[in-house]
Amino acid sequence: MIDKQWASAVEAVADIQDGASLAVGGFGLSGNPIALIEALLAQGTTDLSIVSNNCGVDDWGLGVLLNAQRIRKMTSSYVGENKEFERQFLSGELELELTPQGTLAEKLRAGGSGVAAFFTQTGVGTQVAEGGLPRRYNADGSIAVASPAKDVRVFEVNGTPKEFVLEEAITTDFALVHAIAGDRHGNLVFNKVARNFNPLAAMAGRVCIAQVEQLVEPGEIDPDRVHLPGVFVHRVVEVGTGIEKRIERRTVTASSASTSSVATTGSGQEGS
Structure with a gap:
């Protein structure tokens, strides 16, 4: 078996060149591979064509690449939380292939399964x-x-x-995904709603790079708990359990008992 562990996010994304296509996991702000995205931002890669359910928000997720004008084209199903996205699209700076959400998911799954259309x-x-x-x-x-x-x-x-x-199915040069746990052979476990697009994005990328919160030895993950087998994953980077996770929108209201209750909309840390 091949040890797929890489020392850092910086090293793992170093060969992603200008003009590359990427499938990026995440649903809202849940399950965003933020360490890999920030490493890509830091190395200056540009002219990217990205397939992802959405493009983050103005200052987080894929939004950081968008703000730096590193993205040439987005293939997405939802883009409503990002004002800079709207500005770039309407001004002609960004190309958008808007795709129904279920269709986008199936296009990625089909690409990873060898189905042409x-x-x-x-x-x-x-x-x-x-x-x-x-x-x-x-x-x-x-x-x-x-x-x-x-x-x-x-x-x-x-x-x-x-x-x-x-x-038609979608395949990309690379995939960037986030998992709550993985082993050195690339077997991954996703947490709650972070499972929505991360496995599909991983399947579609010719080279899949996974950031994991906890890296364990092969055999420590019960086979019945594996959500994505290591055959789809090529590089694994441990980022730790303290990695930042964002909530899109939080609404706080006063309860009848003069205490406060919090209702969260969008994606929160429990599903990241």
């Missing part, structure tokens, strides 16, 4: 299938690049003809 009903009858969605604007607000029309076919489902749109 698949048919889905999601997007039928909309610009997702028909084309014309703005991907990049000109500085004057006109559309510079629009999404193309996709192949739509009819299949019979339970005796009823239904339309399905063809979606």
